[in-house]
Amino acid sequence: MTEYGRGPGSEPWHPEDPLFGDQGWGGQQPAHGQSQYGGRQQDPYAQQQQSQDPYAQQQHDPYAQQQDPYAQQPQYQQQQDPYAQQPQYQQQPSYDQRQSSYDQRQDPYAQQPAYDGGWDTGQPHAAVPYEGQPAAPYHYGETNDYYGTPDAYPPPQPPGRREAAPAQAPEQNPDWDPEVQPEETHPFFTGADDGKAKDDEYDDDPRESRRGDGGERRGKGKKKKGRSGCACLVVSLVLAGGLGGVGYLGYSFYKDKFGSAPDYSGSGSGSVEVEIPKGAYGYDIGNILKKAGVVKSVDAFVSAQNENPKGKSIQAGVYLLHGEMSAAEAVKMMVDPKSQNLLIIPEGTRNAAVYAMVDKKLGLKKGTTQGIAKSKKYDLGLPGWASKNKDIKDPLEGFLYPAAYPVTKETKPEAILEKMVSRSNEEYKDLDLAGTAKKYQLDGPWQVLTVASLVQAEGLTHDDFRKMAEVVYNRLKPDNTATNRLLEFDSAFNYLKKQSEIKIRSNEIRTNPDPYNTYYHKGLPPGPIGNPGDEALRATLSPTASGWMFFISLDGKKTQFTKTAAEHEKLNEKFKELHGLD
Incomplete structure (x- = not known):
């Protein structure tokens, strides 16, 4: 108790x-x-x-x-x-x-x-x-x-x-049902402040219980629904606005990331000249085309490039395209070499031919580029080891590297020549020209470049290039008694004559005193006789060592190499018979 x-x-x-x-x-x-x-x-x-x-x-x-x-x-x-x-x-x-x-x-x-x-x-x-x-x-x-x-x-x-008991005992209050769930009493929906009910939220029955700590409220009194309905409406509007904003942002993100990119249709019209620099790929090319008005968007071009099997083969250069053309058509034209506005210099081309090609490409008067090359020959970036021998016909010979150069209508001749010389310097820097000169007892890189130009002019295939380089080095040796250090290359005589003939009479070729006539003068000519390509250059650095001394091509398609004068004389007689020479 x-x-x-x-x-x-x-x-x-x-x-x-x-x-x-x-x-x-x-x-x-x-x-x-x-x-x-x-x-x-x-x-x-x-x-x-x-x-x-x-x-x-x-x-x-x-x-x-x-x-x-x-x-x-x-x-x-x-x-x-x-x-x-x-x-x-x-x-x-x-x-x-x-x-x-x-x-x-x-x-x-x-x-x-x-x-x-x-x-x-x-x-x-x-x-x-x-x-x-x-x-x-x-x-x-x-x-x-x-x-x-x-x-x-x-x-x-x-x-x-x-819990607050009903006003009457269960047996006296027939309206009371213990199984009925109470109404929602959260302060947010009832409108109570700080968990406390206000007196005006209940009516009818003054005996309605109210817990001072903001707990449940029960009774027969009726709640006022006004604030609860407004609260629900506000919450619904906020949620609807939030969902709408999220949906709009999601749609915009999907459209930007996954929707089809803006693009023109058809093959376009007019003529647009576009230059693609070296090292440009994908998006870089797309940006250039978009700024030039060729395609409508960068993404459309990149997508079309990826879908085209040859899309990745687009090279640096100048392309003649159309305005407002579909990305797929632009890629199709760019992978076609015909659409490129390029000045292509073949391997072994002489400078005289290069000048003529530049004049034609730029629509200049014949001889314009040659005159500029002669007047600015030492201002175009020649290397320090380039020879300044007075017998050299063109100091730029061998430095107009054979390649494809993009040009536009506004391109100046000196700009193209400068690009060619710069390209040759890059290529020659990767080759050990000085080491090769020392190995074969030559007077520096200049003479190695001259040997490469001879190999390029006389050889027909890569295999020919290496054998031809060995012939040059063997004939230049001091102990060469087969030709007495004479190279006897028809290509050098054609260079001085500005021609390309295979039918050269012996009395003419052996009596011309020009320094480039290797039938008349021993050793190498004063300078290169053309612009050798990469294969001829590398063959000059790595010739064969089989003892080749002579060569001849009977039909101009295949070169035959021999080691003795007797073998060569037999082929030479056959050559005269085929071409009617004495």
Whole structure:
């Protein structure tokens, strides 16, 4: 029995009882040294149980051990709930929420906050039981169980499970249904501020319960739906706007990344000259074409280039295309060599022929480029090892590297010549011309370049080039007695004569004193007789070592090499017979 219980006598309820009792009742307090239980011995287990079950002081049924002599006294059933005036028990149901104090009696086994030793009545508090003592079981003795009868009210519930009771008992309130789920009471939808309901949110029934901590609210009163509907509408509009924005951004992203790129249709019209620099690929080419008005977008060109099997073969150069043409048609034209506006210099071409080609390509008067080359020959970037021998017919010979050069209508002749010389310097830098000259006892890179020009002019195939290089080196040797260091190359004589003939009479070729006539002068001519290509240059650096000394081509398509003069003379006689020479 806790200190809130009653003794076996017929004493009235203790004035500090939190469940029952009139706060205004001026009950007598026990005198000094006298037990508050009227002289009766206190239950020794009451204080122990108090320390273990902190809620026993508040919730223990005072009627558990004896009959309530006041059961017939209505004034105690009509007493006010002391919880309504005590701030620490604001969560307890008020008197208005129940007809009788017995309707909402608490479960003695539910967990409640520990009792602090007394009620704030202004009176001295009773001694707090010692903590840590083991709890003793409740002693019901032989008292009657008033909760076990059919007419009894249901047992009390712990504070954690208390809810506002209906205004009437279940059997008296037919509208109450424990299975019906409560309405939504979240402050966002009810419109409560800081979890507290406002008085104007409920009407009809003044007895509607309201928990001060913003918890559930129940009752027969009707909520006002205005704020809840507005809140839902605002949330819906915000969500709809957010989803719409996300959808638009997603569509834009998909269109930019995965949609078809803007493109023209058809083959276009007009003529557009476009120059593609060296090292330009994919997007670089697309940007150039877009700026020139050929294609509509870079992505369209890149896509068309990837779809065309030959799209990756587009080289640097100048292309003659059409304006506003589809990307696919632009790629198709660019992979066709005919569409390129290039000046193509074949391997072995002499400078005189190169000048004429430049004049024709640029629409210049004949001899214009040759005149510029003669006047600016030392201003075009020749290397330091280039010879300045007075017998050289053209100092630029051998430095107009054979390749394809892009040109436009605005290109100047000196600009093209400068590109050619620059290209030759790049190619020669990668070759060990100085080392080769030293190896074969030549006077520097200049003479190696001259040998390469002879190999290019006389050879027909790559295999011929290497054998032809060996013939040159063998005839240049000091111990050569077969030709006495004479090269005897018809190509050198044709160069000085500015011709390309294979039918040259012996008396003419052996009597011409021109420094480029290798039938008349020993050793190499003063300079290159043409512009050798890469194969001839590399063959000059790596000739065969089979002892070839002579060569002749009977039909101009195939070259035959021999090692002795006797073998060569037989082929030479046959050549004269075929061409009617003496």
